[in-house]
Amino acid sequence: MKPNEEEMLTQWIDGELDDAEVAELLEAHPEWKDAKAEAQRVGNLLRSEMKAEEAVPYPDFFNHQIRKRILEEEEEAATEPAGWKEQAALFPWFTRFRLISGTAFVALLVGFVAMVATSPTGHTEIVSTYTPNPGVTASMEYSDSAKAMVIRLDGLDEIPATQEVAGFRVKSYQPDIDARALTLEPADGAGQMLVLSADRAGLPEVRTASR
Amino acid sequence: MNNPKSRASNYSTSQSARERAKAEEAGQASTGGGEEYEISDAELVARCQDGDMAAFDDLVTRYRGKVYAMILNMTHNDADAWDLAQDAFIKAWKALPKFEARSNFYTWLYRICHNVTYDWLRKKKIRSEGAEFDDTIRRDFIEPAARTAPAEAIQPDEDAERSELRIRLEEAIDQLSPEHRAVILLKEVEGFKYNEIADSVGCSVGTVMSRLFYARKKLQELLKDTAP
Numbered sequence: 001m002k003p004n005e006e007e008m009l010t011q012w013i014d015g016e017l018d019d020a021e022v023a024e025l026l027e028a029h030p031e032w033k034d035a036k037a038e039a040q041r042v043g044n045l046l047r048s049e050m051k052a053e054e055a056v057p058y059p060d061f062f063n064h065q066i067r068k069r070i071l072e073e074e075e076e077a078a079t080e081p082a083g084w085k086e087q088a089a090l091f092p093w094f095t096r097f098r099l100i101s102g103t104a105f106v107a108l109l110v111g112f113v114a115m116v117a118t119s120p121t122g123h124t125e126i127v128s129t130y131t132p133n134p135g136v137t138a139s140m141e142y143s144d145s146a147k148a149m150v151i152r153l154d155g156l157d158e159i160p161a162t163q164e165v166a167g168f169r170v171k172s173y174q175p176d177i178d179a180r181a182l183t184l185e186p187a188d189g190a191g192q193m194l195v196l197s198a199d200r201a202g203l204p205e206v207r208t209a210s211r
Numbered sequence: 212m213n214n215p216k217s218r219a220s221n222y223s224t225s226q227s228a229r230e231r232a233k234a235e236e237a238g239q240a241s242t243g244g245g246e247e248y249e250i251s252d253a254e255l256v257a258r259c260q261d262g263d264m265a266a267f268d269d270l271v272t273r274y275r276g277k278v279y280a281m282i283l284n285m286t287h288n289d290a291d292a293w294d295l296a297q298d299a300f301i302k303a304w305k306a307l308p309k310f311e312a313r314s315n316f317y318t319w320l321y322r323i324c325h326n327v328t329y330d331w332l333r334k335k336k337i338r339s340e341g342a343e344f345d346d347t348i349r350r351d352f353i354e355p356a357a358r359t360a361p362a363e364a365i366q367p368d369e370d371a372e373r374s375e376l377r378i379r380l381e382e383a384i385d386q387l388s389p390e391h392r393a394v395i396l397l398k399e400v401e402g403f404k405y406n407e408i409a410d411s412v413g414c415s416v417g418t419v420m421s422r423l424f425y426a427r428k429k430l431q432e433l434l435k436d437t438a439p
Binding site: 006007009010011013014016038039042043045046047048049050053054055056057059062063065066067069073 | 268271272275296400401421430
């Protein structure tokens with residue numbers, strides 16, 4: 001069938017042709033006389049089950065989610081540093097140290113702060129470091145064998161061999177953007193809990209809380 | 212026109228929108244186009260372009276039922292349609308600074324919905340004409356990556372009662388390419404005119420008619436033994 005004939009048949013089905021045009025069409029193609037009725041049958045079937053409008057489940061929540069996402073995206077766009085495509089969260093890095101004793105862990109935390117990003121090659125790289133203790137220095141290199149960025153801290157106090165490694169355990173982890181917090185509690189149930197959180201710029205804060 | 216990065220200055224939902232929403236939930240569906248509302252689409256759009264998010268909330272309330280239905284008819288999945296409808300409205304908000312008042316707003320909105328849904332279907336690699344039915348597209352399947360998946364529970368007897376014909380229709384629709392699926396649904400279900408369909412899907416009127424021809428031909432074959 002020629003493209004023009006397809007269009008004419010479509011227009012006839014949709015009632016877009018006048019009587020003279022319909023007569024001319026059917027004279028040229030008498031085999032089409034049932035086509036309109038058949039097309040209308042299919043249309044009626046579709047309309048019997050598929051609606052032009054449906055009630056959205058949880059409509060207030062639907063609107064709320066849209067507002068929330070718009071505001072989050074605009075806020076993220078406004079605070080994102082120029083030239084950076086992503087910043088990795090600090091907390092996944094922190095949780096790797098949950099088996100280290102509390103004292104050493106806090107020393108490690110306050111001794112070193114890193115800003116991380118994902119390089120164009122795909123692996124995490126440390127783009128800047130800060131060590132408030134001038135006696136501590138940080139160096140890093142990517143290990144192909146380990147497929148990980150290796151961070152070396154020199155100048156920290158030695159951890160006594162007698163000190164227990166698993167001194168803390170993760171009590172809870174709150175990943176919400178506005179209130180990210182990792183709570184560690186002493187494994188022996190005594191002493192203070194540690195609450196590690198991050199401000200909206202992603203910089204870590206360490207707080208202690210009495211049990 | 213405000214910087215799009217900081218346009219969302221008004222966070223609250225207007226009282227008029229809440230009242231309309233309550234009427235909508237009571238079954239008083241809108242007819243669209245702004246006929247029965249005090250504020251026209253054009254006025255709401257102008258307010259949105261000035262950063263009035265309450266006005267955008269009104270537009271969402273006005274068109275969410277149509278947007279959700281259109282996407283649901285294309286995807287056959289409540290949770291995915293929910294997510295994609297939100298994506299479409301968010302894209303609409305971002306694109307509103309470029310919207311020209313002489314265009315029909317809901318046709319423009321439908322174009323965004325079509326693009327969002329089309330991209331999603333393409334990524335799911337829905338089979339085009341002549342292929343076998345894709346039995347992964349089920350109404351009760353929830354996309355693992357869906358951000359939210361609220362769906363009102365359907366009673367078992369209701370589900371069985373409505374499912375047989377609906378499933379047959381969805382199976383048939385799924386065998387159309389996304390392009391053919393969009394035009395047949397916009398024509399037969401939404402009642403769009405040829406030029407409105409062309410504006411929504413981004414093609415010529417002639418192409419719309421041609422796609423309708425082939426979509427109807429295929430559906431007639433697939434549904435020849437299906438009774439209403």
